[in-house]
Amino acid sequence: MKLVVNGETLDLDVDPEMPLLWALRDVAGVKGPKFGCGVAACGACTVVIDGMAVRSCSLPVGDVDGDVRTIDGLVRDGRMHPVQKAWMDEQVPQCGYCQAGQIMSAVALLEEIPHPSDAEIDDAMQGNLCRCGTYPRIRSAIKKAAAAMPVTLDAET
Amino acid sequence: MGKILRRTFLVGTGVIAGGLAVGFYTGFRPHENPLEAGLADGESTFNPFVRIDAGGKIHVIVPRAEMGQGVTTTLAALVAEELGVGLSAVEVEHGPAAGAYYNSVMLEESGPYPVFAKTLLAETTRALSGATGRLLGLQVTGGSSSVRDAFEKMRHAGAVARYLLLQAASEEMGEAVPDLLIEGTEVVSASGERVSLGVIGPKAALIKPPSDLALKDPSEWTLLGKPQQRTDLLAKVTGAPIFGIDTDLPNMVYGTVRMSPRLGAGIRSFDMAAAEAMPGVIKIVRMDTQTGTGFGVIAENTWAAFQAARAIDVEWEDAPYPDDTNAIMEVFRGRLDSGAAGSSYRDDGDVEAAFADAPADLVLTADYEVPYLAHAAMEPMNATAWLRDGKLDIWAPNQAPTVIQTVCAGIAGIDAQDVAVNTTYLGGGFGRRGEVDFSIYATLMAMNSDGRPVKVTWTREEDTSHDTYRPAAAGRFRARVDADGAVEALDMRIATPSIIKSVGRRTFPSLPTGGPERLLTEGAFDQPYTIPNYRVTGVETEMPVPVGFWRSVGYSFNGYFHESFLDEIAEKTGQDPIEMRIRLMSAHPEAVMVMKKLAQISGWARRLPDGRAKGVAFTLSFGSYVGEVVQVAQTPSGIRVEKVWAVADVGRALDPGIVKSQIESGIVFGLSSALGQEITISDGRVEQQNFYDYDAMRIHQCPEFEVVILENAETIGGVGEIGTPPSIPALANAIYALTGERIRTMPLGNHIAFT
Ligand code: FES
Ligand code: FES
Numbered sequence: 001m002k003l004v005v006n007g008e009t010l011d012l013d014v015d016p017e018m019p020l021l022w023a024l025r026d027v028a029g030v031k032g033p034k035f036g037c038g039v040a041a042c043g044a045c046t047v048v049i050d051g052m053a054v055r056s057c058s059l060p061v062g063d064v065d066g067d068v069r070t071i072d073g074l075v076r077d078g079r080m081h082p083v084q085k086a087w088m089d090e091q092v093p094q095c096g097y098c099q100a101g102q103i104m105s106a107v108a109l110l111e112e113i114p115h116p117s118d119a120e121i122d123d124a125m126q127g128n129l130c131r132c133g134t135y136p137r138i139r140s141a142i143k144k145a146a147a148a149m150p151v152t153l154d155a156e157t
Numbered sequence: 158m159g160k161i162l163r164r165t166f167l168v169g170t171g172v173i174a175g176g177l178a179v180g181f182y183t184g185f186r187p188h189e190n191p192l193e194a195g196l197a198d199g200e201s202t203f204n205p206f207v208r209i210d211a212g213g214k215i216h217v218i219v220p221r222a223e224m225g226q227g228v229t230t231t232l233a234a235l236v237a238e239e240l241g242v243g244l245s246a247v248e249v250e251h252g253p254a255a256g257a258y259y260n261s262v263m264l265e266e267s268g269p270y271p272v273f274a275k276t277l278l279a280e281t282t283r284a285l286s287g288a289t290g291r292l293l294g295l296q297v298t299g300g301s302s303s304v305r306d307a308f309e310k311m312r313h314a315g316a317v318a319r320y321l322l323l324q325a326a327s328e329e330m331g332e333a334v335p336d337l338l339i340e341g342t343e344v345v346s347a348s349g350e351r352v353s354l355g356v357i358g359p360k361a362a363l364i365k366p367p368s369d370l371a372l373k374d375p376s377e378w379t380l381l382g383k384p385q386q387r388t389d390l391l392a393k394v395t396g397a398p399i400f401g402i403d404t405d406l407p408n409m410v411y412g413t414v415r416m417s418p419r420l421g422a423g424i425r426s427f428d429m430a431a432a433e434a435m436p437g438v439i440k441i442v443r444m445d446t447q448t449g450t451g452f453g454v455i456a457e458n459t460w461a462a463f464q465a466a467r468a469i470d471v472e473w474e475d476a477p478y479p480d481d482t483n484a485i486m487e488v489f490r491g492r493l494d495s496g497a498a499g500s501s502y503r504d505d506g507d508v509e510a511a512f513a514d515a516p517a518d519l520v521l522t523a524d525y526e527v528p529y530l531a532h533a534a535m536e537p538m539n540a541t542a543w544l545r546d547g548k549l550d551i552w553a554p555n556q557a558p559t560v561i562q563t564v565c566a567g568i569a570g571i572d573a574q575d576v577a578v579n580t581t582y583l584g585g586g587f588g589r590r591g592e593v594d595f596s597i598y599a600t601l602m603a604m605n606s607d608g609r610p611v612k613v614t615w616t617r618e619e620d621t622s623h624d625t626y627r628p629a630a631a632g633r634f635r636a637r638v639d640a641d642g643a644v645e646a647l648d649m650r651i652a653t654p655s656i657i658k659s660v661g662r663r664t665f666p667s668l669p670t671g672g673p674e675r676l677l678t679e680g681a682f683d684q685p686y687t688i689p690n691y692r693v694t695g696v697e698t699e700m701p702v703p704v705g706f707w708r709s710v711g712y713s714f715n716g717y718f719h720e721s722f723l724d725e726i727a728e729k730t731g732q733d734p735i736e737m738r739i740r741l742m743s744a745h746p747e748a749v750m751v752m753k754k755l756a757q758i759s760g761w762a763r764r765l766p767d768g769r770a771k772g773v774a775f776t777l778s779f780g781s782y783v784g785e786v787v788q789v790a791q792t793p794s795g796i797r798v799e800k801v802w803a804v805a806d807v808g809r810a811l812d813p814g815i816v817k818s819q820i821e822s823g824i825v826f827g828l829s830s831a832l833g834q835e836i837t838i839s840d841g842r843v844e845q846q847n848f849y850d851y852d853a854m855r856i857h858q859c860p861e862f863e864v865v866i867l868e869n870a871e872t873i874g875g876v877g878e879i880g881t882p883p884s885i886p887a888l889a890n891a892i893y894a895l896t897g898e899r900i901r902t903m904p905l906g907n908h909i910a911f912t
Contacts, residue, residue: 015436022460026411031403032396034584036535037617038463041848044535071396080394087394091386091814094822095225096393097400097535097584122857129848131535131585132225133825135859137818 003064005030006073016062020054021045023061024070032071032100036129043128046101053108053124071100074107083107086145094132102128106142115146188294191255192218201358203321203366205257206236206314213342213354215240215318217247220258221307222298222556223389224534224586225822226877227815230387232307234380234812239315239373244380246341249388254558254578256294261287262306263299269502269675271683272780273745298556299591299706301779301875304811308873316370318361325361326352375809384814389582399582401554404541406610410439411459413614414598415466416451416623419476419841420703423450427471435468437461442605446568447666448594449623453602459614466616476841477701485700485838486526489631492652492698493524499650499696500673503682506690511646515637519645521729522635523722526902527714529836530627531851532707536584537620538595542603543610544569549576549600550610554583556591560664564593565600587826588706592625593664621851622843625663625705626836628654632718637690642730644741646690649681651718652698656711659704673697680715680882685745685777686738702838708826709878712778716882717889717903720774724890725899734773734890735761747870748777751784751804758865759786759802769799772891776882781874782806782867785824787860787887789895795910796895798828798860798888805879808870816876817864823880824862829853831885833906858912 003010005028014023019038024030024047033056036044040055047056048069056068074081080088083106093099102125109116109124116124121142130138192202199211208216217236223229229249237244252258266272268282289295319339326344327334329352336347343351375382392399417423429441429452437457444453452469456462479485512520540553542565549569555561558578566573583590599613615623630653637646655677661670675682677695707713727734735756742748752775756762765771768791775784786802803820810816834851837844845851885903892909893899900908 018458018460022458026458026460029405031398031405034400034535035402035459035537035614037848039617039847039849041852042535042617075395084394088390091390091818093225093387093390093393094227094818095223095535095583095585096389099393100396103394103396126855126857129535129853129855131533131587131826131853133822133829133854133859134818135825135854135856136821136862138856 001062003028003061004067006069007067012061014061017060020047020056020059020061020064020068024056024068030070030072034097034100036098042098043101043105044098046104046128048104048108051108051111053105069104071103074103081107082149083110083141083145086141086148089144090137090141092134092137092141094134098128098130102130102138106138106145109142110146110149114149116142188255188257188259191253191257195253199355199359201362203318203362204314205255206311207318209354209358211355213356215242215247215342215354217249218252219249220252220296221303222554222580222583222586222590223251224298224556224583224590226303226819227387227812228298228303229389230385231304231812231815232311233388234385235307235311236315236318238378238380239312240319240339242339244385244388251580254296254562254580256296256559258296259291259294260297260302260306261290263297263302264290264295266300266780267675271685272777273685294559296557296559297591298586299588301877301879305780305873305875312372313370316372317366320370321361321364321366322354322357324364325357329357329360381811383812385812387815400536400584401541401552401581402536402539402584402614404552404581404612406541406543409541409610409612410455410457410606411462411614412453412455412602412611413459413462413466413616414444414451414453414619415469416449416619417473418622418843419473420449420623420843421477421701422474422841425472425474427469429469431470432465432468435461435465438465440605441465441469442602444598444601446597446601448592448597448663453598453613455602455606455611463616478841480841481839482837485702486629486631488700489629489652489698492696493631493633493650497696499694500677501692501694502675502678503691503693505688505692506646508646508648508690508692511637511690512635512648519638519640520635521638521725523725523901525632525634525718525721527630527717528903529629529702530707530830530834531621531624531836531845532587532589533621533848533851533853534585534587534589537615537617538589539612539614540595540599541610541612542596542599544600544603545608547571547575549603550579551576551596551599552579552581553596553599554581554586554590555596556586556588561593561596564664565596568597568600569604587708588710589624591706617848618846621845621847625659625703627707627713628656628704630714634718634722636722636726638726638730642732644688644726647688647692649693649718649722650696651678651681651694651715652696653677653714654698654700654704656704656706660706663703676711678711678715680712680776680778681719683777684719685748686741687744688741708823709778709881712776712878712882713827713885716774716776716778717885720776720883720886721889721901724772724886724893738775747806748775748782750867750869751775751782751806754865754867755784755786755802755804758804758863761786770891770894772887772889772894774883774886774890778879778882779875780808780870780872781876781879782870783879783883785883785887787884787891789888789891791895792912795912796892797912798858800861800863801884802863803880804865804867806867806870806874807876808873809868810866813866816866819876820864820880821862823878824884825854825859827881827884828888831888831903831905832858832911833904835904835907
């Protein structure tokens with residue numbers, strides 16, 4: 001079956017019932033999205049499809065409709081995405097395991113709401129667990145990225 | 158003295174015995190530089206911490222597991238500081254598993270003494286225990302010990318490398334050493350001449366270093382003591398494949414495990430025909446091991462393995478412990494009722510006499526309990542193993558590579574030197590990854606995969622229900638106060654299982670473990686309070702539920718016991734909880750300064766509007782003095798944790814940015830447990846399975862933080878775990894101040910509603 005990942009069309013020989021996460025990780029070799037729970041309870045596997053943050057562990061690959069954006073495709077022409085830059089500036093990660101998911105959720109949030117309030121950040125980000133407790137820096141990095149991000153972002157690529 | 162020394166040696170017995178097997182091969186002779194064997198052409202090394210490649214790039218080996226605590230930054234900075242280069246000039250690696258990377262500091266505090274005890278006996282015990290770590294080549298990340306252990310050795314490694322490189326460059330370039338500078342991959346002279354470190358390195362390696370190299374005075378430091386950019390940032394914001402679960406090898410197969418949910422129980426009957434017939438399944442392996450019994454499924458991909466594991470039809474034997482949580486806790490309570498002697502690491506004055514004549518209205522008593530807890534690291538347990546030509550390679554996010562090396566060599570029936578353990582980045586550790594189970598299972602599966610590497614990933618359900626849990630504990634406490642509020646006597650009895658024995662049994666089953674253990678009462682017996690009659694007794698409780706090291710270990714529950722009960726005493730005697738603590742800790746100025754600073758930054762004396770309240774607690778752990786104030790608020794959707802103030806005296810903050818984030822991280826970890834975490838057992842099985850029934854704090858529940866770091870303490874303290882212990886009682890005490898309800902069993906969320 002065909003799957004578009006970060007703008008590239010892949011031809012994968014997989015059971016359409018296989019969750020997108022495992023099709024990406026084990027079959028397509030795209031390792032940015034992480035496995036944390038398998039039941040849409042932690043956000044480690046978050047990817048963006050059609051501007052929506054999606055838990056790839058709970059979506060059969062056969063049901064995917066649209067380009068799957070993962071953290072692996074966030075750097076463009078050697079330039080980091082403003083969210084990644086803000087994450088660097090604020091030194092957000094500790095163990096880092098949740099951060100690919102956190103960053104993709106933040107990307108989806110800022111594309112929908114360029115200047116989110118604290119309540120909107122809470123809403124969009126509470127599905128992303130961080131056992132290292134990096135939340136205060138996640139919040140400040142989102143605000144920093146919001147300030148730095150052009151309102152028109154190439155959301156559709 | 159002889160008798161006591163014998164006893165103190167026994168204290169660490171578990172750990173010592175645990176290391177013995179390692180030591181048998183690697184101890185009793187000086188540790189070799191493990192980098193020498195792997196040098197490529199044109200590369201050089203001067204000690205186990207520094208390697209220069211042919212292109213002149215400096216590689217620093219950080220032999221501790223990076224699990225978010227920032228060791229790859231701070232330990233590398235120790236070397237870079239003395240080398241005189243910036244952090245960005247060095248490449249950081251975890252390095253191989255080797256005795257040269259022994260941790261001596263972790264064992265130093267395994268004796269029955271508070272960290273501030275400086276008696277000859279206490280110091281002798283520290284020296285002996287520390288030497289044991291070195292002798293046995295115990296390479297372990299734990300006990301918040303990495304920086305303390307590395308502080309001298311890694312600065313020294315940097316100083317030696319600098320000396321040798323400049324010496325060799327001076328000969329090569331005909332310039333005096335003071336006119337030379339290391340810059341990136343080169344040595345630069347005052348006249349602007351440059352030569353690559355790749356050229357100089359092999360020559361430098363031939364020079365004999367002097368034995369008395371002076372280290373920089375802290376006033377000359379340019380990196381240490383200042384916040385650095387973390388060396389692992391870029392990889393972590395770009396989703397780089399750095400974790401164990403990302404391991405990728407040629408021709409690799411995938412796997413998972415399904416182990417007995419009745420921990421320690423065997424298989425009664427099973428049928429795996431249906432599972433074996435499922436698409437993508439390669440082989441199912443029965444596993445009977447020292448850490449568990451069950452099945453390993455080898456498949457074409459992880460998802461196929463997960464499906465097949467679920468499809469194995471199996472009936473498990475009965476658990477070796479009582480069937481449900483209440484029956485288990487009854488055993489703990491029974492130990493308290495029994496009057497068993499236990500071990501009293503603190504026994505000041507005459508406690509029995511102090512209570513014998515106490516009028517009832519001046520005595521306060523209370524029973525407390527805490528549950529088992531899971532680690533729930535974000536990255537589920539996993540390991541990759543590859544067995545070919547009699548050699549075993551393991552890739553694992555782990556905290557104890559030399560232990561894995563020894564144990565897995567035994568499993569595969571090969572020599573330890575034929576086992577290479579590659580430590581990946583860890584998606585959280587919190588103590589769980591010092592265990593050997595995930596590596597044992599991967600090894601067994603690699604023995605059944607026809608020479609192909611196998612990556613074995615546990616499901617979250619398997620991870621949550623097969624942890625090595627933070628032990629449950631029950632405490633019975635009494636205090637005697639006098640009419641004007643002074644604390645005359647404090648007596649604490651704590652029933653909990655031995656972590657050391659549990660770890661020892663499953664790690665090195667053939668070796669004996671024994672002796673009393675400080676983990677039972679650390680956090681209660683070793684606090685800097687002076688009370689005339691003061692006794693803390695650990696009553697070891699036999700209970701075969703596997704228990705292990707969980708961030709801050711004994712401090713995680715004894716801190717709660719001690720500090721919540723102190724709050725009860727303050728309440729009964731009508732004293733302010735901070736002022737009372739300051740009076741009791743007056744013999745320890747570092748502790749007093751922490752509490753004074755805490756009162757100041759938290760505005761402790763200010764009155765709060767209705768519907769808001771504060772609670773306070775203090776715990777000295779891992780050599781650091783930490784006080785915390787938690788503020789809670791009543792909201793329409795439940796109680797909200799609004800803000801946490803923390804003051805920590807860590808002696809010396811080598812990277813204040815990392816120290817601050819570690820303290821916040823420890824607090825979130827502790828508060829997560831207090832809000833709602835609890836591992837319960839029913840039908841002999843752990844009931845909790847995944848984040849939906851074993852959750853942790855989320856962003857919308859996370860308080861604001863204000864952290865102040867002090868550096869008054871004489872020695873460097875740990876930072877990775879110290880935020881956790883006081884956060885739990887500080888929250889419980891704040892809840893009491895808000896609601897008037899004194900909650901003596903965790904989690905608090907069982908009694909009240911949080912947002
Ligand atoms: S792995 Fe998908 S949400 Fe946890
Ligand atoms: S950084 Fe470790 S789980 Fe978030």
